[in-house]
Amino acid sequence: MIRRIPWWLGGVLMALLLMFSFSYAGAGRPIGASTYVPYFAGIIFDLDPEKYTYLKEIHNAGSWEGVMLLGALVGGFFTAIFVTKSFRLSVVPTAWKKYKNDSVLSRLIWSFVSGFFLIIGARLAGGCTSGHFLSGMSQTAISGMIFGGVVLTTLLVTGRLFYKKEARNV
Amino acid sequence: MFERIMSMFSTVAAEEHGSVLLVFIIGVLFGAIIQYTRADKFEKIAGFAMLKDTVVPKMLFLAIGLASIGLYFLIESGYAHYHVKPVMLGGLVLGGIIFGIAMAIMGKCPGTGPISIAEGRIDVMVGAIGGILGGLVFTVYYDQFKLIMGPSFGKMTLTTLFVGHETLSVLIFGIGLVIISIMIPLREEFDEADLEQLN
Numbered sequence: 001m002i003r004r005i006p007w008w009l010g011g012v013l014m015a016l017l018l019m020f021s022f023s024y025a026g027a028g029r030p031i032g033a034s035t036y037v038p039y040f041a042g043i044i045f046d047l048d049p050e051k052y053t054y055l056k057e058i059h060n061a062g063s064w065e066g067v068m069l070l071g072a073l074v075g076g077f078f079t080a081i082f083v084t085k086s087f088r089l090s091v092v093p094t095a096w097k098k099y100k101n102d103s104v105l106s107r108l109i110w111s112f113v114s115g116f117f118l119i120i121g122a123r124l125a126g127g128c129t130s131g132h133f134l135s136g137m138s139q140t141a142i143s144g145m146i147f148g149g150v151v152l153t154t155l156l157v158t159g160r161l162f163y164k165k166e167a168r169n170v
Numbered sequence: 171m172f173e174r175i176m177s178m179f180s181t182v183a184a185e186e187h188g189s190v191l192l193v194f195i196i197g198v199l200f201g202a203i204i205q206y207t208r209a210d211k212f213e214k215i216a217g218f219a220m221l222k223d224t225v226v227p228k229m230l231f232l233a234i235g236l237a238s239i240g241l242y243f244l245i246e247s248g249y250a251h252y253h254v255k256p257v258m259l260g261g262l263v264l265g266g267i268i269f270g271i272a273m274a275i276m277g278k279c280p281g282t283g284p285i286s287i288a289e290g291r292i293d294v295m296v297g298a299i300g301g302i303l304g305g306l307v308f309t310v311y312y313d314q315f316k317l318i319m320g321p322s323f324g325k326m327t328l329t330t331l332f333v334g335h336e337t338l339s340v341l342i343f344g345i346g347l348v349i350i351s352i353m354i355p356l357r358e359e360f361d362e363a364d365l366e367q368l369n
Contacts, residue, residue: 002368007207007232008228008229010203010204011228012236015235017200017203018237019244022250023250024249026192028251038306038308041303041309043171043174046171052310052312053313054308054309060181060185063181063185064181067193068194068196068200071196071197071201072204072281072284072285073201074198074201074288075197075198076285079202080205080290086289086363086364087290088290090292091291094213110276111294111296114271114300116272116300118269118279118283118301118304119280119301119304121269121270124261128280128281129230129281130279130281134234137238138237139253139327142257142328142331143254143255143258143262143326150267151273154271155270155274159220162274163216
């Protein structure tokens with residue numbers, strides 16, 4: 001058996017965590033997971049927050065998400081080692097081999113390019129799956145619903161056009 | 171760099187959004203839930219884009235449905251408040267399109283990416299370098315990006331659109347999403363390591 005919990009338990013736990021984060025007993029704010037990226041970029045490339053208005057705008061949110069992200073890395077790592085026992089170094093995902101190609105270079109280049117645009121898209125929209133979908137739509141925010149509708153549509157269209165329909169043998 | 175990393179912790183400590191430890195623990199739980207459901211896997215998000223796996227939409231819609239109702243009553247009882255993002259139409263549509271395409275190809279979003287790096291995915295680590303550069307470009311050219319993010323229609327929610335029927339609209343929204351999450355047929359795509367464990 002795969003060591004994991006079913007989708008519905010994951011959904012219930014995620015809803016509880018989200019409500020805890022929102023509540024005054026918790027953090028009194030939503031969960032977000034894309035502001036930390038430009039925040040870390042500012043630290044890594046040593047950009048002066050006085051010079052870049054965006055860094056000033058995201059200073060508080062970026063710090064909060066930065067600490068949360070460190071927790072997520074630790075939580076993900078220990079769960080992968082001790083609970084799901086799924087930790088292993090790997091480069092090309094199985095489904096990529098099945099529906100795209102075998103090439104390590106192809107996967108790495110696409111991963112790099114899509115990683116770049118993933119963050120540009122998230123910052124243009126002002127949020128990602130966590131900020132707009134999870135936190136935004138849980139507040140019945142119209143911004144979250146617009147983002148959700150656009151992302152769902154383009155995700156499915158891209159999935160249809162980018163990958164092969166029939167699986168290759170791997 | 172060390173000073174700025176320390177300033178990250180002191181900023182969180184000085185803010186009223188939970189102690190550093192509490193925020194860290196929220197992150198640990200976030201990472202553990204996503205890892206334990208395996209929603210961080212390429213097969214789950216890219217698999218959903220190909221309609222071969224439906225764990226992520228089922229989990230996401232259920233979480234949103236339950237949390238929207240729970241959060242509404244938390245707020246009504248005075249234990250929390252909304253933090254709504256404004257409708258910036260240009261940014262939402264353009265950003266959403268770019269985000270959706272990138273998410274289908276990478277098979278991750280910014281929240282699940284780090285969690286799959288913690289599981290040993292080297293391709294996602296390369297993607298993260300791309301992401302950091304994306305963050306850099308956005309920061310440096312923010313003034314230019316800002317031009318296409320508007321117009322803003324302000325902070326809108328169902329409760330501000332249906333004044334007088336707040337509770338009903340939230341209940342319909344939440345229960346509707348829970349029903350959708352149950353109705354989506356369960357399909358699954360696995361990776362090699364999982365298949366070995368299955369057999």
